Amino acid sequence: IVLTQSPDFQSVTPKEKVTITCRASQSIGRSLHWYQQKPDQSPKLIIKYASQPFSGVPSRFSGSGSGTDFTLTINNLEAEDAATYYCHQSSSLSLTFGGGTKVEIK
Amino acid sequence: QVQLVESGGGVVQPGRSLRLSCAASGFIFSNYAIHWVRQAPGKGLEWVAVISYDGSDENYADSVRGRFTISRDNFKNTVFLQMNSLRAEDTAVYYCAKDVTATTPVYFESWGQGTLVTVSS
Numbered sequence: 621i622v623l624t625q626s627p628d629f630q631s632v633t634p635k636e637k638v639t640i641t642c643r644a645s646q647s648i649g650r651s652l653h654w655y656q657q658k659p660d661q662s663p664k665l666i667i668k669y670a671s672q673p674f675s676g677v678p679s680r681f682s683g684s685g686s687g688t689d690f691t692l693t694i695n696n697l698e699a700e701d702a703a704t705y706y707c708h709q710s711s712s713l714s715l716t717f718g719g720g721t722k723v724e725i726k
Numbered sequence: 727q728v729q730l731v732e733s734g735g736g737v738v739q740p741g742r743s744l745r746l747s748c749a750a751s752g753f754i755f756s757n758y759a760i761h762w763v764r765q766a767p768g769k770g771l772e773w774v775a776v777i778s779y780d781g782s783d784e785n786y787a788d789s790v791r792g793r794f795t796i797s798r799d800n801f802k803n804t805v806f807l808q809m810n811s812l813r814a815e816d817t818a819v820y821y822c823a824k825d826v827t828a829t830t831p832v833y834f835e836s837w838g839q840g841t842l843v844t845v846s847s
Contacts, residue, residue, distance in 0.1 A: 653833040655771075662821060662837040663763075663771065674835075706771055710832050713785055715761075715773040 621645055623707050625718035633726045638694040640721045642707035647687045651711040654683055654692045657720075658703045666705075667692060699725050728752040728836040730822050735841030738812055746807040746841060748822030756780070756800040759825040761834060762807050764818035764843075774820070777805060779828035790816075812845045819843075 622645040632638050642652065654667040665674045667683035670690055680695045694701055702725045707718040734746040748760065762774040775786045775796040784796050795808040805822055819842050823834035 651832075655834070657771075662839055663834070664837070665833060665835060668833050704770075708771075708773075708833065713831065714787065715776075715831055717771040717773065720770045 621648060621709055621712045621716055623709055623716055623718035625707060625721050627721060628719065629722045629724070631724045631726050632697050634697055634699060636697050638697055638723055640692040640705055642690040642692070642718050644688045644709060648709045648711035650686050651709055652685065652690045653708045653710065655706045655708060656703045657706065663706065697725070701725070728824060730824060730836060730838035732820060732822055732838045732841040735820065735843045737844045737846060739847050740813060740845055742812055743808070743810045744812060744843060746809065746820055748805040748838060750803045750805070750824070753824070755803040757828055759827060759829060759831060760798065760805045761823045761825060761831065762796060763821045763823055763834065765821070766818045775807065776825070776831050783829060809843070814845050817843060817845045
């Protein structure tokens with residue numbers, strides 16, 4: 621299952637809203653998860669099952685979608701949110717990631 | 727808290743082998759599936775392999791199947807990745823990651839800090 625993220629890169633000012641999309645090549649239900657990777661750090665889970673925030677994740681992060689189209693939204697962007705964001709599907713035993721979306725703070 | 731510590735990375739020539747280790751602590755290791763995920767320099771994430779809680783089931787990405795073997799020692803709370811016939815395209819940071827289930831993969835709840843493998847002559 622191929623996951624296509626867009627955009628590849630986004631430059632945003634603090635307090636703005638960021639929207640990242642992830643499209644699956646076939647329906648995956650809600651088996652879609654989002655990770656945040658800051659420079660020189662390991663990835664961290666932020667959203668599980670399309671819309672469930674992981675423990676300790678700030679409420680400005682939210683997810684939505686099902687089937688083939690999913691969205692990660694970051695409201696009221698903060699400087700610490702500068703990172704690359706990846707979607708990941710677990711519908712197929714051959715697990716796959718999206719190509720990533722780099723979010724830069726202006 | 728959950729801690730995963732990878733080791734065993736380094737520089738290796740094409741065609742040679744390397745064995746990575748992932749030492750776990752802070753949770754009941756024998757209850758969870760463990761994955762290896764890699765990231766080539768400047769690139770995205772690629773899932774590599776998973777092993778079930780008891781080691782009875784394994785699965786691999788097509789890019790490594792037949793060359794890599796994942797295993798675990800539940801007495802030592804450690805997962806291994808034996809990498810044979812290494813290629814330049816295997817150059818990456820290798821992360822181990824804990825799943826939230828014992829068998830069927832779901833998501834990567836916790837990650838290690840990674841170990842760098844460089845395949846070069």
